[in-house]
Amino acid sequence: MAITLEEAPWLGWLLVKALMRFAFMVVNNLVAIPSYICYVIILQPLRVLDMMEWGEDIKAVSKDEAVMLVNHQATGDVCTLMMCLQDKGLVVAQMMWLMDHIFKYTNFGIVSLVHGDFFIRQGRSYRDQQLLLLKKHLENNYRSRDRKWIVLFPEGGFLRKRRETSQAFAKKNNLPFLTNVTLPRSGATKIILNALVAQQKNGSPAGGDAKELDSKSKGLQWIIDTTIAYPKAEPIDIQTWILGYRKPTVTHVHYRIFPIKDVPLETDDLTTWLYQRFVEKEDLLSHFYETGAFPPSKGHKEAVSREMTLSNLWIFLIQSFAFLSGYMWYNIIQYFYHCLF
Numbered sequence: 247m248a249i250t251l252e253e254a255p256w257l258g259w260l261l262v263k264a265l266m267r268f269a270f271m272v273v274n275n276l277v278a279i280p281s282y283i284c285y286v287i288i289l290q291p292l293r294v295l296d297m298m299e300w301g302e303d304i305k306a307v308s309k310d311e312a313v314m315l316v317n318h319q320a321t322g323d324v325c326t327l328m329m330c331l332q333d334k335g336l337v338v339a340q341m342m343w344l345m346d347h348i349f350k351y352t353n354f355g356i357v358s359l360v361h362g363d364f365f366i367r368q369g370r371s372y373r374d375q376q377l378l379l380l381k382k383h384l385e386n387n388y389r390s391r392d393r394k395w396i397v398l399f400p401e402g403g404f405l406r407k408r409r410e411t412s413q414a415f416a417k418k419n420n421l422p423f424l425t426n427v428t429l430p431r432s433g434a435t436k437i438i439l440n441a442l443v444a445q446q447k448n449g450s451p452a453g454g455d456a457k458e459l460d461s462k463s464k465g466l467q468w469i470i471d472t473t474i475a476y477p478k479a480e481p482i483d484i485q486t487w488i489l490g491y492r493k494p495t496v497t498h499v500h501y502r503i504f505p506i507k508d509v510p511l512e513t514d515d516l517t518t519w520l521y522q523r524f525v526e527k528e529d530l531l532s533h534f535y536e537t538g539a540f541p542p543s544k545g546h547k548e549a550v551s552r553e554m555t556l557s558n559l560w561i562f563l564i565q566s567f568a569f570l571s572g573y574m575w576y577n578i579i580q581y582f583y584h585c586l587f
Contacts, residue, residue: 264489322482400430426531
């Protein structure tokens with residue numbers, strides 16, 4: 247398509263802006279991630295000394311153990327969640343992510359490894375092995391690292407990659423035919439619930455409004471059904487986050503909280519329960535794409551949205567801290583290098 251003289255300056259500015267954002271992303275990662283690793287290494291002795299640390303409003307359960315079940319459309323979903331959870335107390339610091347193993351080899355892979363997140367390999371041939379590894383990972387890392395929340399994408403991949411396969415499976419097995427989401431997989435969810443839900447003496451799950459257990463931890467308390475929606479069903483991919491070539495848009499996140507005592511733990515019942523949640527997500531997203539808003543909750547006439555914004559001052563301070571830390575660690579390492587060599 248030919249470019250007119252009127253469009254040339256705008257396209258030129260778009261290119262310059264994209265290059266500037268890309269350069270900032272590269273520099274930021276070269277500085278912030280090594281700084282993070284250095285802080286983790288230098289503060290290890292404190293760990294040894296045991297000196298540690300939207301819908302419905304999820305702030306009310308931010309201090310309890312919870313699992314977030316999220317629909318997955320693009321890499322930007324992760325960034326969206328990180329932004330949304332910044333003002334939810336210590337949730338971000340005490341959160342464990344379950345993500346595709348390919349992210350282990352990205353720039354933030356080493357940060358996720360140090361943080362204790364779990365990288366899961368997709369594919370039928372790996373499924374049983376990966377579920378065993380997940381169970382072991384939870385046993386070794388979840389409570390020992392004082393984790394509270396787990397983020398899980400039960401669809402097992404991006405919507406655009408899994409939709410056709412999911413619809414074929416649904417048609418073959420007489421299951422709901424979904425367009426805005428795909429049918430979830432229940433394996434990882436079952437492992438998490440079995441590992442983290444505390445049992446009462448009668449064998450029923452303790453959670454929500456159940457009485458506190460004698461043990462230090464009450465176990466997993468809540469399932470937070472989280473639905474991310476993008477205007478015009480155009481998710482934000484990683485290229486958009488880095489280069490910023492699309493016009494600014496508002497991302498919408500819907501929350502619904504379920505007490506763990508209302509969630510079945512048996513495989514077939516849990517699978518049916520998960521299917522019901524994703525059928526609800528399908529309806530939520532259909533309503534959003536038609537009206538630009540989520541429908542009101544049951545018992546309410548209107549849906550109420552809460553604007554979520556991050557402080558520009560906070561962002562500036564965090565970035566300044568990252569760059570100053572990078573400069574500090576560079577000088578420290580350079581000093582010891584000269585001392586030794």
